[in-house]
Amino acid sequence: MTAEVQDGPRRPPVVVVVTLLTAVLTVLLIAFAWPAARSAPRDLPVAVAGPEQAVSQVGAELQKAMPGGFEITAVADRASAVQLIENRDVYGAIVLDPAQPEVLTASAGGPAVAQILVQLASKLSPDHPAKVTDVVPLPAEDPRGTGLAAGALPLVIGGILAAVMLTRFIRSGAKRMVGAVGFAVAGGLALGAVLQFWLGSFEGNYFANSGVIALSIAATSLTLLGLEWLFGMAGLGAGAAVMMLLGNPLSGLTSAPEMLPSGWGAFGQLLPPGAAGTALRSVSFFDGAGSGSAFVVLSAWFALGLFLCGLGAMRSQRVVHGRHEATPATV
Structure with missing residues (x-):
């Protein structure tokens, strides 16, 4: 009698993999193409x-x-x-x-x-x-505003990348949070310098523009860190999908929130990329006018990230405490 040789974990059939990839590709197309294809003035x-x-x-x-x-x-x-x-x-x-x-x-x-x-x-x-x-023109070096419009994706990717890398390489939750904030500050200064001094896409105060970028990255990365802390990679993946598939295409940076499909533009302003885009335009070109609601949204996401990380820390402490109680004392 011969024993069957197991090759490791059972893999899904090819048809399942192909179907899943097709679904993902379709969702990506809809997320990025639909808002642009249906762009038109709405109120x-x-x-x-x-x-x-x-x-x-x-x-x-x-x-x-x-x-x-x-x-x-x-x-x-x-x-x-x-x-x-x-x-x-x-x-x-x-x-x-x-x-x-x-x-x-x-x-x-x-x-x-x-x-x-x-x-x-x-x-x-x-x-x-x-x-x-x-009345309020774009900079002469970037008369079409392409730099600011293209900057939406790096803002989202920066927050996601920070959460993924910190989760992967840093064990301490507290150090992850410190790393996220540190990366947000460094990333804000770097992206702000590129957009303002190299591409000429920004005007106004460099540190104010960089501060908006840093707040956006911190709000995204801390929220994703908290979701991973509480729900594992599933939480991180779900949060990243929302930021990438909804936050980026619905940010309104390539047009305006009022030109997106009805209701979706307003929803996009409640996510970090959309709020960051509005705040950046206001701070850079309008002396901060019209940025109040955007800063409220970004601050709320930042606070939510801290809150989720706090819940994750409390949960970790309970787990460690439970393990200590379950360990029998040695005589």
């Missing part, structure tokens, strides 16, 4: 300056051109419209001056939105082309 805040009747007429024309695309705020004059733009209350404005209509944009707040407003300007006044003024 974009825009100001219109001019007489009440003319403002109502323009609002009706905008509604006809793009139903549900704009949320109109009527203002008295150009100065009021500029103030709303600089406060990040609106993305742009239309000034109804009979002598010279004008469209005010803020490419630093969203290049895609600025392009839409410029296109609409030619349709609203075909006989008298409107003057276009970029």
Whole structure:
């Protein structure tokens, strides 16, 4: 009688592996392509300056051109419209001056939105082309804002990478937390330097911009560390999937939260990548205007990460204490 030789753990059939890989690939495609493919204005805040009747007429024309695309705020004059733009209350404005209509944009707040407003300007006044003024422009070295848009992915990957590497190589939970914060600070300074001094994608205070990046990385990495501490690699994997598959494509950095599919843009602002993108635009180009809610979100995720890590530490202490009690005393 011959004994069967076991080759180790039983492996799943090829068809199961292929099906799983196909599902993962499909999810990745949907996560990254769907928001971009369905990008369109949805209640974009825009100001219109001019007489009440003319403002109502323009609002009706905008509604006809793009139903549900704009949320109109009527203002008295150009100065009021500029103030709303600089406060990040609106993305742009239309000034109804009979002598010279004008469209005010803020490419630093969203290049895609600025392009839409410029296109609409030619349709609203075909006989008298409107003057276009970029109130808050992007830096001359990065006029399309590609550096900031591309920076969303490194922010997410940085937080995930920190959690994975610290979990893999550092045994002490406390040292992991210290390492996550240290990496966040170092990573924030490094990424901020590249984006501001090399690519020219940022303006404003370098340390303020780097601080936003550091807070985003710390919020992500600490949350993932806490999930791994409590639920193992399954918790880390689930958290990383949320940050990568939802947080990155729904951040709105390549367009604007109001241009993402209905409801998803608002949801993306509740995740670290979306909040970090909004905070970075505000701090770098608008002197911090409109960044309050973004900092609340980032701080909440940072606090959640600390809380989860605290629960993980308490759980580890109970396990160690239980093992000591279960160990019989030697005489």
